[in-house]
Amino acid sequence: MKRSGNTAGWKSTRPLWLVAALFAWLTATAWVRPLMAPDEGRYAGVALQMLYSGDWLVPRLDGLPFFHKPPLFYWIGAGAMALAGPVEWAARLPSILGAVVAAATLFLFLRRWSTVRLALLSTVVLVTTPFFFLGAQFANLDMLVAGCITGTVLLAAGAVLARERDEPWRAMLAGAYLLAAAGLLAKGLIGAVLPVGVLLAWCAVTRKTAALRLAAWLPGWAVLLAVAGPWFVAMQMRYPEFFDYFVITQHFRRFASSGFNNEHPFWFYLPVMAGLTLPWFGWLLVPRRKEAQPAGRRLSDVDWLMWIWLAVIVTFFSMPRSKLIGYVLPALPPLAYLIAQRVLAGRPLEALLPRLRTMTLAAAAVCVTCMVAIVVYVTPPGARLRLPADLAASPGDQVAMLDSYTYELPFYWRLRNPVLVSGGWKAAGDEGRDNWRKELLDAARFDPARAAATLIERTQLATTLCSPRTSWLVGPNNAQLANPWLGRAQLVAFNERIAVWRFAGSAARDPHCLDLSPGAPAPAAQATTGKGTDGND
Template sequence: MKRPGNGNAWWTSPQPLWLIAAIFAWLLVTAWVRPLMAPDEGRYAGVALSMLHSGDWLVPRLDGLPFFHKPPLFYWIGAAAMSVTGPVEWAARLPSILGAGAAASALFLFLRRWSTVRQALLSTMVLVTTPFFFLGAQFANLDMLVAGCISATVLLAAAAALARERAEPWRALLAGAYLFAAAGLLAKGLIGVVLPVGVLLIWCVVTRRAAVLRLSVWLPGWAILLAVAGPWFVAMQMKYPEFFDYFVITQHFRRFASSGFNNEHGIWFYLPVLAAFTLPWFAWFAWALVPRRKDEDARPRLSDVDWLMWIWLAVIVVFFSLPRSKLVGYVLPALPPLAYLIAKHVLAGRSMEALWPKARAMTLAAATLCVACVAAIAIYAVPHGTRLRLPEGQAVAAGDQVLMLDNYFYEVPFYWNLHQTVLISDDWKAAVTDTRDNWRKEVVDAARFEPERAARTLVDRTQLAATLCVPRTTWLVGPSNAQIAHPWLARAQLVSAHQSVAAWRFAGSATSDAHCLDVAAASTPAPSSSSSAPLPANGTATNGDD
């Protein structure tokens, strides 16, 4: 690669295919190094793996029950990847990597045509080495996938509008925008369409492109959107009459307007998030905004692309700041325009010879920070359940059952590569009336769509004996101190433990003795190997998986 000072070859002769390939390679580079994080990564990877194992590619299922918090695109991509690779982390994260790659590629191609080559390259470089973007690309949840769809929709539609004004080919660009809008709808619901439409409508009004508004009712585009996204929603409504009320009314409107959900924050929340998680680039951006001369009051007039990026950034931040419940990943669609604005202010008034050494050093520092963040998460922030493994030589046999005690450990089905539904023991009568936003609510909500299947999956605590006292092996997963609430675990063999999570093997009862869990019987543990000793109160075990 030549330096810009020697002919400016890198900046004036871009190779888009090579650059796009490099983007995806960079985003994949550390996607395999850390276990899945619970609950989010374990949940979404588990639903995708369940789709693969069940062969039902239509209905997303959480522990065998319909899971309609979000549409199926993430699960389709993840299941397809794992059908080739098996349950490995990078395949579970592939939907997010594809979303990030789509956002970065669309930003580069759009700016390469409608701005300058160096603006396109620097903006893309800023974006893919921003720690927030890099980590979002390697986190297995729906936020980055929909962010990529939103970004591609906005940029393709804006490119179509600009091309139409200049009498250039625009229909293929607009068809692509509608296609990505359909993908956004299938990725995370209505925001995949509502947010791009909001950005583009405001942009058209501000830049006085009233005629371009007609592109929003382009009939071939709507045909594409309905043909791609419509069938799944129609199929779910026909199969489950309560689908529309739950998916659209509850998960979109009630969730947006109501309190009582997790992660409530003030309206200011995303401002420090964006400033902190986009370092070191944001620091350079802030420094570039400081006037260098007292007479530097006049600022250049905003171009059409500048207006698009400012409006895009503002719409995303304002929209997600309004509801009380806020998650960091919601604001990921704001990163492409922010990357453009950072690069724009960094480039302002600077020659390439002066800029290149600083840009190279900043890119190296940002990339190093990205990798360091992944390493820190892998070492310090990985939940205990993801480290829970069965000892070598032990596996869940086809006829065995798996039961989770008083919790649902999302990541266990993924790491144990379970093909069957897991039983979950809890006080389900109380769980039905629990309005807190937690794993119980997710399971109870899913159970309402198929109550008969739920009756076979959700085991009330009072029915444990009927489930376990059978001539069948049961693998139990629960808190490491579960023996306090379940003294009968003294009869089970501890097979694995990692800090707060443990797994046991329970042989059942060859005679179907209904009293096999009685405390009196449990006080005399059945003979077994040394690994069957009950877990101490402090939650440690000499044979645990560390």
């Protein structure tokens, strides 16, 4: 492969302008919708607790060590909220940055090793597919690790190609190791294992066996260990069970076991990727022009890289039974390249420009329409359940959740202290399926003393609430059926799923303050009407 000659005239500032445009496009609507439950509320809440607590080392869910994932997402989110406050776009900034890294490195790699027009079109296709656009504005870890994986693959591949041509390659390879370390800190082992799998397969197929020695490049390993190593070592030293839980359970057992949420068949991601990349995906269904397929044409190194990359990612995440849509986000950059290549194959660019402009505008409109649909039709219960202006919680009040945990509520109420969570914890045991109860029980293993003060048995509620302080109680909107004593509390806000009560407590610390006398009126059923008091439902 030879270097494209049409890149020489490009000014060095062009990539910076491209990065700015990518950031502006992906951030433009990141603030318009409330956080979705449970994922966005969970990860934004952990980041906000990191900021409020001042402990930037241990991620915490409701004050308890939360080791489902490493801390990079929380570090970025907490830093953004330190500057902008707890607002939606700041909570989503880690995902936006991951998307910008993916798109920018794709452009720079293709501009160097292919053509400028293919680099530009691949980038446009990528950032205007609804799958990528919405993933960039969803506050979870998938897009952040996708950006790290993309950057690692492309920088490492660029280093291999540059070394073959006796060009400078060490800086690119060091960048690949740096992004692999970021991937480890973003979502664990897949941040490094998947890029290695892609690159090894690529080198084997293209017979770049000499390049395999770059995997043992000592300066790169020094970078990776210096960046990613300290946090993992610190957690293992502080919590002896960390390795078994984080590595064995969260990686290997989850990958190999059934019984987790979101079980789907092996072929699940094929229709998902086809449907969520429309209208661009339609180009892959257009028959190739005969003149675009010269006899004996061989795939280039870049072509092989993209095909192998796409196949490795989709196959890897198709093997476990548990599948989430966002897992295959790292497969979108190579798919965007293959779509762009099909669009441009054998067609004069000048003749294509009007259609490409129309397609780009249509794809962008689909992205925005999808965002509007989410705003209109998806109603997170906690985000729209704000307290009336004349009933704000005071710093000395306590907040308790009844048989539920509303992830996004601490974010919107800006709670600096953990909430109390009431439930049947002793009977719950170790649940097999992922839910709020299992997450809190897992976290409790690492700090039993704090958990004892936070996870309250139903039988302990009277001791907790019958004190001379105001309590704000959050639970399902029919919680009064299981907790008839809520008839003594003031219902202040509710919607179709959850409700909030204000309980004045007991100035005399009466341990029976939750008891209802035989003649007490039954709790009102008004919270089941589905009409909210805040005017937003």
